[in-house]
Amino acid sequence: MAAFSVRDFYDGLAPDYHLIFRDWDASMARQAAVLDELFRRHPGPGSRRVLDCSCGIGTQAIGLALAGHKVVGSDLSPVAAGRASAEAADRGISLPVAAADMRLLPFASSGFDVVVCADNALPHLLSAQDVRAALLEMRRVLRDEGLLVLTVRAYDEDRRTRPVSAPPQVSDTPEGRVITFQLWNWHTDGERYDVEHFQIHPAADTWEVRVRRTTYWALTRRQVTALVAEAGFTDITWHTPDSTGFYQPVLTARHVRAEP
Known part of the structure; x- marks a missing residue:
């Protein structure tokens, strides 16, 4: 299947990505507030170690770091990831970043409390095999009882x-x-x-x-749910924009390790 390069797309868009928003900083704060509230439900308040595995220029990662979470970012686009780190520094915070494909994350297993994959990033993977590979990597880097947070366009x-x-x-x-x-x-x-x-x-x-x-x-809600379940996640829940205030539907799920 012929497809355009996702990396080239985001490398080219990175300098202008903030112009998608009327007020980028305000959007970062709003999105972080929604995501932070979802984190608090699993299993309560407090700072989390968060991986944003499609961090782009930092829209979610910077907001979450400003909210007190310990955030690491990764993105297929090194240009976008580099800008995320620079934008975070301009706001007085540290955001370690890596240029990485979400299908092969360069992080140790069980290292994060939460993995975020937002802004409709998952549907850039064009086959079930590739989506499963990414979800399995997200599961691998999550600790036991860790939380997965996906945001995907309402494609149905x-x-x-x-x-x-x-x-x-x-x-x-x-x-x-x-x-x-x-x-x-x-x-x-x-x-x-x-x-x-x-x-x-x-x-x-x-x-x-x-x-x-x-x-x-254009993955339907049923397709995303099935792929997340196949990757071994449980407690799969969809949160609608009406209920969260987030601009896309949000899926949350937990990683529970099997008993030895």
Whole structure:
């Protein structure tokens, strides 16, 4: 199956990723508050050792570190991971990062209380085999009773309607407004689609158009649930945006090691 390079997509997008948000710092704080509340339910309050295995430029990782958690970030894109570390330092915190594929995490087993994989990162893996490999790695690095947190786009309706675009987003910058929008091109299997990600930047008396391309697997809630269960997680629960305030559905699950 032909697909665009995910690393190239995020390497190219990393300098401009914050422009997806109207106010990136405010979004970091809101998302961290939601995730922190989910952490507190498993099994209570307190600081956690957290791996954000798709940290990007740090949207969740920085917010969680500012909330008091001990966060490590990893991302397929070394450019994005490097920016996450730099942005964290600018805010007075340390965020160790690694450039790593979530299917082969460079961390010791049982080293984290929580693993976060947010921002629809998991659907960049285009086969069940690759998704299972990533989930097994997340399970490996979690301690016993550790918590998995995934956020995935609500694809059930998209699979039925096959939208061809996503709503535009507008961000204000010192140079003027930046407009971000996407065009979707569905594969013949009806499950996967290519994205053309456009950003239109003001440039003197004209505009500069920046285009990046990537591919997603539009995983339904049932598919994600089944893959998470197959990887050995239990207590699988979906949390809707209405109940959490998070912009995507959130799945939580626990890793319970088998008795010897």
